[in-house]
Amino acid sequence: MFKGADMLSSDRIAEILGVTRETINTRRKGGELLGLTHGGRIVRYPSWQLEGPVASAMPALMDIFKDFDPWAMYLFLTRSNPNLDGVIPLDLLRAGDMQSVVDAASIYAAEMA
Numbered sequence: 001m002f003k004g005a006d007m008l009s010s011d012r013i014a015e016i017l018g019v020t021r022e023t024i025n026t027r028r029k030g031g032e033l034l035g036l037t038h039g040g041r042i043v044r045y046p047s048w049q050l051e052g053p054v055a056s057a058m059p060a061l062m063d064i065f066k067d068f069d070p071w072a073m074y075l076f077l078t079r080s081n082p083n084l085d086g087v088i089p090l091d092l093l094r095a096g097d098m099q100s101v102v103d104a105a106s107i108y109a110a111e112m113a
Contacts, residue, residue, distance in 0.1 A: 007044035031062045036070050046074065048090060057098045064105045068112065076108050083107050
C-alpha cells in the first residue's frame with residue numbers, strides 16, 4: 001500500500017505540480033494535500049488526489065478529516081463503505097459523484113469522533 005505505484009514521493013509530486021518540495025510540505029501541513037507518513041519521516045502522496053474529479057473533492061474532504069490522522073481519510077477513500085452501498089468512495093469520486101462521497105465522509109467522521 002505505502003510503496004504502491006500510486007504513492008508519490010515529495011520530490012515527485014513537487015515535480016508534477018511544478019513547485020518545490022518545501023511547498024509540498026507546507027501544503028500537506030496546511031491541509032491542502034493528503035500526505036501519509038510511515039516510519040516517522042517518510043511521506044507519500046496518493047497520486048489519485050491529483051485526478052480531476054478527485055482533486056475537486058479534496059478541499060471538502062480535507063476539511064472533514066482535518067482533526068484526524070491522514071490515514072483515516074485514506075482508508076475511508078480506498079475501502080468499501082456501507083453508507084455508499086458498499087462502493088469504494090474513490091471509485092465514486094472518479095465517476096464524478098462528489099456529493100455522495102462528501103456526505104458519507106461526514107457520517108464516517110462523526111462516527112469516529
